[in-house]
Every structure is written in C-alpha cells, then in structure tokens.
Amino acid sequence: MKSMTLFYNLKTKEIMKVLKFGGTSVGTPDNLRMVRDILSAGKKEKQVCVVSAFGGVTNLLHECSDMAASGDESYQQLLEKIEARHLETVKELLPVKNQSGTLSTTKILLNDLEDIMKGIFLIGELSPRSLDRVLSMGETLSSTIIVDFLNSEGITTAWGDTGSMIKTDSNFNNAIVDFSVTDQNIKDFFENSVDLVICPGFVSSNSQNVTTTLGRGGSDYTAAILAAALDADTFEIWTDVSGMMTSDPRAVSSAHPIEKISYQEAMELSHFGAKVIYPPTIQPALNKNIPIKIKNTFKPEDAGTTISADSNGSKQFVKGLSSVKNIALLNLSGSGMIGIPKFSFRLFKALSEAKVNVIIITQASSEHSICVGIDANDVAASKEAIEEEFQFELSLHKVNPLEVEEGLAIVALVGDRMRDHVGISGQMFASLGENGVNIKAIAQGSSERNITVVIEERHLRKSLNVLHESFFLSERKRLNLFLVGIGNVGGTLIKQIAEQREYLSENERVDLRIVGIANSKKMYFDEDGIDLTQWKELLTGSDQDMDNQGFIQSIQDMNLRNSVFVDNTASEEIAGLYNDILSKNISVVTPNKIACSSSYEKYQELKNTAREFKSKFYYETNVGAGLPVITTLSDLIKSGDKIRRIEAVLSGSLNFIFNNFKAGANFADVVRQAGKEGYTEPDPTIDLSGVDVMRKILILIRESGIKAELSDIKSDPFVPADCMAATDVEDFYSRLENHNEHFQTLLSNADKKGARLKVVASYENGKASVGLREISKDHPFYILEGSDNIVLFNTSRYEHQPLVIKGAGAGAAVTAMGIFADIMRIANS
Ligand code: ADP
Ligand code: ASP
Ligand code: MG
DSSP states (O other): OHHHHHHHHHHHHSOEEEEEEOTTTTSSHHHHHHHHHHHHHTTTSEEEEEEOOSTTHHHHHHHHHHHHHTTOTTHHHHHHHHHHHHHHHHHHHSOHHHHHHHHHHHHHHHHHHHHHHHHHHHHTOOOHHHHHHHHHHHHHHHHHHHHHHHHHTTOOOEEOOHHHHSBBOSOTTSOOBOHHHHHHHHHHHHHTOOSEEEEESSEEEOTTOOEEEOOTTTHHHHHHHHHHHTTOSEEEEEESSSSSBSSOTTTOTTOOBOSEEEHHHHHHHHHTTOTTSOGGGHHHHHHTTOOEEEEETTOTTSOOEEEESOOOSOOOSOOEEEEEEEEEEEEEEOGGGTTOTHHHHHHHHHHHHTTOOEEEEEEOTTOSEEEEEEEGGGHHHHHHHHHHHTHHHHHTTSSOOOEEEEEEEEEEEEOGGGGGSTTHHHHHHHHHHHTTOOOOEEEEOTTOSEEEEEEEGGGHHHHHHHHHHHHOTTOOEEEEEEEEOOSHHHHHHHHHHHHHHHHIIIIIOEEEEEEEEEOSSEEEEOTTOOOTTSHHHHHHTOSEEOOHHHHHHHHHHHTOTTEEEEEOSOOHHHHTTHHHHHTTTOEEEOOOOHHHHSOHHHHHHHHHHHHHHTOOEEOGGGSSTTSOHHHHHHHHHHTTOOEEEEEEEOOHHHHHHHHHOOTTOOHHHHHHHHHHTTOSOSSTHHHHTSHHHHHHHHHHHHHTTOOOOGGGEEEEOOSOHHHHTOSSHHHHHHHHHHTHHHHHHHHHHHHHTTOEEEEEEEEETTEEEEEEEEEOTTSTTTTOOTTEEEEEEEESSSOSSOEEEEEEOOSHHHHHHHHHHHHHHHHTO
16 A cells, blocks of 8 residues: 555656647658757656647648549649658658668558558549548658657657547547547556657547547647546647737737637637637646647747636736638528427527537527528538428428528637626627628627627638727737828828838837829739838839729728728819728828818718718818818817807918018019919919818818808909919919009008908808908918918807917928828827
C-alpha cells in the first residue's frame, strides 16, 4: 500500500504536456525546425505531440481521390506531387547518412497510398470508408517523418499509434469516439512511453480496426482526447496565428488575439466558424478542467489565448465575432401551423433523418412560421425531406410551399458577459443598418452568450469589419473616401488628408483611406487605399475613363463600410446622383451648392433619403467655405432657437472686388485680378450676377426651416444688363470696361457718405434679398477685409447682439478644411 502511494506521488511530479501542431506549423522543413525548437524547450516535461498532415496535403489527397474516382487518369500526376513533397521533405530534413531508413518507410507508405488510389480509380467510386483510408495517410506520413527527424537531431522520440488507440463508431469521415475504450487504450500506451511521443492527429479506427477519421480539422480533437485521458497539466494548440482572435484575421485585418476566454465562449466562436480550433476539442478539456493554450509556432514569444473555465480578466462584453458562409434559410409557414405542437417536432425530425445539421432556428411568437438556417449544400436533401413529411398539409394548403433563400452567411457575436449589458443587439443591428446590411433572420440563445444574424454573403466582409469596429473599443474607425473633382480644392484636400492621417490615427483613432479618385477624364481605385504620395501619376496612368455612373457603381461594387462620396466639382450631373448614392448607404460631403439650392422638393428629398438610409449628407462648405455657418445654424435650430434676421456678406470674390475697387481704377481690371488670384469662378458672371450669393442665402433660410425657392430671393442687379448679355468671358470684360463709369458712380456715391460697397444678403420676416449696399462706418460689415465673409444671426436668444461668424470665405485651403471637417463629423458619428 505504501509503495503504491509512493509510486502515485512520483507520477504526479511529472508534468504532462500535450501539444498539437497544425498543418502550416509542420508544412515546410523550416517550419519543422521551429517545431523542433519548441519541443526541445519543453524537454523537462513529458510531452505528447499530435501533428497534422503537412499543410495542404489533406486537401490534395481529397482532390486526388475525387479525380481517381471520376476516372481522371491525371490523378497520377497529382499523386506524384504528393509523393515528391514527402520525399523531398525527408531529404531536406535528415542528414544523408540517416535518410535511407526514413526514405524506405516513407516509400512503403506511399506505395500503399498508390495502391488504394489505383483501387479507387479502377472501381470508379469513392466510399466514405475509402476516403478515410486515403486521408489518414497524410497524418501517418507526416508523423513518421517527424519522429525520424527528431531522432536524427538527438531528441529521443517515439511514435504513438493514435489511429489504433482512438476507437470510434463506423460513421466514416466524422466518427464518434467511444471514450471508455479509448481512454483506457491511451492510458495503457503512455504508462511506459518515452518522454516525447509524436502521434498522428485526425486518425482513428472502429471496433473492427478499420480506419475512421474525426472530421476535417480533427487533429485538435485528437490532442484534446489525449490531454483528457492523460489528465495533462498543459494542453497547447500550436498554429499559425497568435491565438484565438476577435475575428477571422483574413476578413478583419485589425482582429487581435483574445487573451483569455471561457470554454463556452470558445465553443460558441468555433462553432460559428472560428476555424482556429475544431469545435469538439473543447469538451474533453472542459470535462477535465484543463486549460487550452493557443500559441503561434512562428511567434512563440506571443502570449496567445488561454481557454479555461474562467474568462474574467476582460471587461469586454463582446469577446469575438465569427461567421459561417454558404448558408441557406428554409422558411416553413402556413395557417395550419398555428398551435399544433407536433409541427416543429416533425420539421426537425425530417431534417435530422435527412442528416441535415440545423445551424440556427427562429420562430415568431405567432408560430405562423419557422425559419431554419442550414448549410446550403443540404438544401436539396432538406427540401425533399420536408416536402415528404408535410405532403398531406401541403396538398390541403395548410402549409405553404417551402421558401428557400440561398447566398447567405451567418455572423455571430459571442461573449459570456453580453447578458450583463443592455443594448448590444441594438448596437449590432444599428451598425449593420447604417452600412446597408439587411438582416434576414436573428437568433439569440437565452444564455445571451451568442447573438446570431443571417445576412447576404456578399455583405459578409463589410459586416464583420463594421461590427469589429463597433464593439472593440481599441479599434480605429476606418472611412473609405471616394473623391471626384481633383482641382484646386480637391487637390488641397488630398494634401491635407495625407498630412493628417497619422495624427488622426493616433489621436482620434480614425483611419482615413482614399479609395477612389476621379477628374473629368480618368478615375482610379485601390481598395487598400491609394498611395497619396503618387496619386497624380496613378490617376493620369489609369486605364479607366471617368464616367459618373461607373464611378458610383464601383463604390457600390466594392461594398466597403463607412463609404463617403466627396464631390468637389460644381457639376449639376453629379449633384443629380446624390439621392441614389445616399440610398445606397454611402454618405455625401460636398462644397457643390447645386443640390441644396435646386428645388425645395429635391433638397428635402436628399435630407429624407439620408435619414431613411442612415447615411450622412454634409455640405458645410456650401456657405462661407470652411466657416462653421451651417453647423452653427443647425445647432441653433435644434436647440429651439428661432431665426429672426440674417445679414451676411457671403461672397469672398465680390468682397475682394469691392475692397480693391478704388476711385479712378478700372472695375474690369479689379475683376481680372480677382480671377487671377483664384477668388472668382472661371466664369466671373456667376459671381457678379449675384446668383452665387442668392444660392447661399437660400440654403441658409432653408436650413432655418423656411420652405423657399431661388425665385423667392429678391435680387437687385448691380452689373448693367448689357454686361450680363455677354457671349463669353472676354466679351464680358470688354463690356465691363465700357460701363466703368457706372461703377465709378456707385463708388463715389458711397464715398460721399463715408460708406463702403458690399454685396449683402439679408433675410427678415420671411423675405430674403441680395444687393449691393452702401455700408456705413458703424456697421460691422464696414471693416470686412480681403475675401472675408461675415454672417450675423439675430435670433430669439441672440436678440440684441447678433451671433457673428466671420473669417476667410474663399480659397482652396479653407474650403478643403471645411470638407475635411465634414468628413471628420462622419467619422465621429
Ligand atoms: P491549423 O492548421 O494550425 O490547425 P487552421 O488553419 O485550422 O490551423 O486554423 C488557423 C486559421 O484559422 C488561422 O490561420 C485563421 O486564418 C483562421 N481563423 C478563423 N477565425 C479565426 C479566429 N477567430 N481566430 C484565429 N484564427 C482564425
Ligand atoms: N489534416 C486534417 C485536415 O486538414 C486534420 C487537421 O489538420 O486537423 O482536416
Ligand atoms: Mg485546424
């Protein structure tokens, strides 16, 4: 009795470690040397190491058997490739003197494989049983080669025949383990084994010793079965990423490893597509309360993820997101279903008998319909089974014909602590809705550990990124920008963005990417973000001609989250596309005044569309360039203030012209000068006709809540009608010269009164007007310099002293800055 206790104590002193290395980790000789180093570092412990087939080999074996079964003789070439891969690995890994033994065992195995494959070819059939025999060869080959490699490196290693130890039923390709026999076999084998044993993963056998397999990805499970049977102290899964990540790193580039996660959370995530761990792996470890560590073979120093009973250490309500592609929804509905309890039972029985795995279920409380999500490959089998089961009810029209919708995907949010927090599903639906993702079905378990939605598969990547951004606070919000019009303002905007990107990423956690640019000739796109150091060359060299509709179509086709269309043109055609753009959940930012100053109906339609589709429509630079005129006005209105009077100088170009027009000067020369300095439109009549100012005051009064049209704005022309009748710009200048006296008279009349000339827009008592006014010394407009703008708002709250906004009202730098600010408002919304 005493000696038994002593023996027991000695055993518990030994640290038992189970490790598993996946396909990529053992995929090349270089990678295998890293595996060797990891195993050497653990030599003080007793190590049981499960390995996968060399990366990609299982898929190749599958492909090869399919070819053979279909009578395609070129399976032989593929087989030769598989053979060469293994033989070359042996030659590269082992010193020449040690190679012959390994080469001959490897060749024996490969000959076996050749024979099986030939059999499949001759019979022209691939049964699940033969497939398991073929696929098992991947792990048998890799594990035997690795044993010889480690021994040749002086690390004493034995091979453990897990294929014989793990006993299953005869459900080939996805066998169920008989734990009572298996656990005992494992204990017996390892009782006297050496300190390092390499075992093939994935492979098992039935009671007649026929090879079975544990399902694709099953090497993880093999390791878990061993860890549980041996009461392992440590269980590590070594793979090609640094742990279980917040989302699939191939879909979400900012996904990051989760430090700690509970068994249940890991189970949910893996069940819904986090391929990093094969779902059945968790159960054996959970039963024995053995923590699972997921580690990166290529970055062993990274902490990785610990899966254990305790998930705390994180305040994160949502732990991770995962997804499953290729989903179909089946919807069974009909009046005959109401209140008949056996209905759902019969539906699930039919599906279960057809061996269809139901992934999600939703049922409305009226019980009028049941909706199930399944793998799209199971649609035909499901349809047949359901139609047969409900044949009678279908014939009586008590049940409607089964509705099937394909091309779908599942996205799931997972976290034990989601139940402690209200509003998570609301946040999930809102983030998806704002990005135009329609939710087809929703399921939430009562444990609230998982919220699952079904969406169209084409939206999957965008959805994962949107949700990742929304739920992981450390996240940078990415905006994808599409710019048309790359002139003075557009070019300056690109420069400003290029200069500020790093600052915004660091300080505002906003990642601005320009994904599309266009001028009137060319357009250019780069989904990963255009290199802003050479956007000009990229645009000029682009092989895509600009086409407005085509540009918008490309934005839609890319289907990126947080897409923003920035229109820096003055084009009426492009302004005409805003409604369509906004209805595709793409936001619009623009200095182009045409849309907001066209008919009131159009203006209102754009606002409504933006509201309905949760896209943003911002146009601060329509008035006063970068000055915060529209946002201020909107804040006043939203907070309940009433606008009584607006008085404003809203044209930087006209202000520049009248400030520089002195007694004796030629008015036409001053206008020319303003043009040269970039203050006027290329066609100065747009400024001098007063239309530009009329549009601006119209936008301001509309923003104040007044329903008005451009024709409601009274305008007193100050340029003689003869000038406005000019046929082109040069003609306009020569006509201006002829009328210089008219302008001199206007100036001297003002001078006599000690006043200055300003083009003023005003609004009071429902009436707005624009005209040239003589501004006396005591008026705030008198000292308005250069191209400045000024706006005075008299409101119920700013009753005696108006609220004043003043500053540069024209110029590329300030206009670009105003557009930039609108873009940032979208980023922060
Ligand atoms: P192994 O061959 O080592 O078993 P797998 O290819 O089966 O590796 O699983 C690792 C891969 O799982 C990663 O390379 C990654 O692309 C993918 N993956 C999907 N979802 C996740 C996730 N949430 N966390 C980590 N990896 C994930
Ligand atoms: N080699 C098998 C597969 O690729 C098992 C595994 O690697 O886990 O599915
Ligand atoms: Mg795997």
